[in-house]
Amino acid sequence: MIAQYIPYAMAAVLILALCIDIRTARMPNWLTLLPVVLFIVQIATSGDPSAYGWQLAQGAIVFVLGIGLFAVGGMGAGAVKLLAGTALLIPTSNGWIAVVGFLGAVFVLFPIIIWTRKAIGSEDSKWAILARQILPMSLPIAAAGLLGMFYA
Template structure:
């Protein structure tokens, strides 16, 4: 699979996850787990298995700690999604992983601020999976489409 096909597949997967998360406020196992398995398998076949696994394990570890400390702040679906997006960004390099890992919580925080300040909904929840997918795709785009 070429880089272009991988990007289109990642875009389709992230779009499906984001739409589901916005509508249902949850990330289903039937999208998160197979996506992570495919990403880690393709990365291994492309010779990027070790960085992909390192990225997946590191991001799952971070998200799992947050989930265990504050389960209302981050759901288990976000932890499972972390395996896929962590593996995907890890396969493209440490800098891509860091950019996505930092970008996702920043996007969620900005989205929450807009929800409170503009929409005036102080108790509204923000689906973090959308931010995870957006940050991942943005970080990948910076690497794939940069000269």
């Protein structure tokens, strides 16, 4: 019964992560730990815990790929942890939809952010996205997670 509400809790985590990341350009550790906690709750409350083995493998693969991106400076450590935790909660059958959502956000929404920063951004803005040359990785992670969890 509880397991069916986990995607909604994860959606709230992703939206909160996006808001914090846009404002501060940081991803708190407590926030990146929540997807793992939700995955453990999902396993503990489901009728068949062995059904989540592929999702665990999916999360591990995403974590290893994310560490590679972190090593070359393509992604921050908080984003890697949030991405891997999000991958734990996406059904394996929707994995490709999540990948398309992630790439779509990177190639469609990031240019919009860059254009907006050029148009209205300033160094004294209270919003990190407008004050500094950063791209919030929580945006494509949230797009991937929401599409992956709720795409029917």
